[in-house]
Amino acid sequence: MIKKPIRIVIADDNRFFCDALKDSLNMHEELNVVATFTTLKELFKFTNFYNLDVLILDVNFNSKCSLDFIDQIKPTDKTFKIIALTTMNNNFIKEKAINNGVDIFVGKDGNLENFKEIILHCFVDKTIKPSKISSKISVDNYTFTKRKLEILQALFNHSDKKEKELSAILNITESSLKSHKRDLFEITHTKSTPELIKFGIQKGLIIA
Numbered sequence: 001m002i003k004k005p006i007r008i009v010i011a012d013d014n015r016f017f018c019d020a021l022k023d024s025l026n027m028h029e030e031l032n033v034v035a036t037f038t039t040l041k042e043l044f045k046f047t048n049f050y051n052l053d054v055l056i057l058d059v060n061f062n063s064k065c066s067l068d069f070i071d072q073i074k075p076t077d078k079t080f081k082i083i084a085l086t087t088m089n090n091n092f093i094k095e096k097a098i099n100n101g102v103d104i105f106v107g108k109d110g111n112l113e114n115f116k117e118i119i120l121h122c123f124v125d126k127t128i129k130p131s132k133i134s135s136k137i138s139v140d141n142y143t144f145t146k147r148k149l150e151i152l153q154a155l156f157n158h159s160d161k162k163e164k165e166l167s168a169i170l171n172i173t174e175s176s177l178k179s180h181k182r183d184l185f186e187i188t189h190t191k192s193t194p195e196l197i198k199f200g201i202q203k204g205l206i207i208a
Contacts, residue, residue: 005032006123007051011043011066012036012058012085021056021115028116040064044072052080054119057102059086059093065207067100074101081122092137092149092205139203142187149205151180156197156206 008031012018018036025031034052037043040061047055055073057066066073067084074082084097087108097105104122106115137144144152151170158166167177181193190196200206 005030006119007053008033008056008119009043009046009052009054010036010056011038011040011061012056013038013060013062014058017058025115025119031116031119040066040069040073044069047073047078047080048075054081054083054123056083056085056119059084059097060207063207067096067102070101083118083122087204092139092144093207095137139205142203144184144187144205148180148184148187151177152184152196152200153206155181155193156200159193159197 008025010018010021010033012021015038018038022033022036025033035046035050037046046052057073059066070082074080081103082101083104083106084102085106085108086093094105104118106118137146137149154166154170158169161169163174163177167174170177172180181196184196185191188196188199190199197206
């Protein structure tokens with residue numbers, strides 16, 4: 001039995017979503033939303049200096065992947081749980097979340113009316129343990145290597161860069177980059193980089 005209300009922080013770049021979820025959770029006496037944040041910078045300041053029990057974290061945060069900042073969000077001396085929340089409910093994002101230190105992964109397309117139970121489930125330490133990331137990721141009927149998905153994300157993040165510049169960022173040769181792109185075109189049945197990026201966003205493979 002929970003003796004004190006669970007201290008919850010909500011971090012989502014959509015203010016309306018933050019407020020709606022806060023109001024919904026605060027209706028339960030076991031839960032207490034102590035703060036909401038719409039920027040990662042403000043979230044870092046809070047989680048580094050204040051105590052909380054559960055963080056509900058949006059994965060797609062103002063075109064940044066919040067999963068890449070877990071070490072800044074949760075210092076090693078903090079023990080709060082993290083519930084990752086996103087519309088991109090596929091195995092690629094889920095594996096990245098869990099292996100980056102997230103305790104529970106929840107799709108925004110799920111039933112948020114059950115969020116109280118999700119939080120209680122997470123708080124009592126029924127977490128998902130890190131698993132070995134498979135060498136290949138399948139989404140719908142498409143199969144990608146982890147490296148190709150990294151390159152797909154890089155094509156979006158650095159869309160203003162030429163292939164020579166992008167290959168330097170990725171620390172691969174320009175010919176290797178072109179080879180990966182050809183493979184991606186073949187896998188996704190696309191014919192250009194803009195089409196490829198559009199495909200990645202639609203399938204939840206690119207955090208835009």
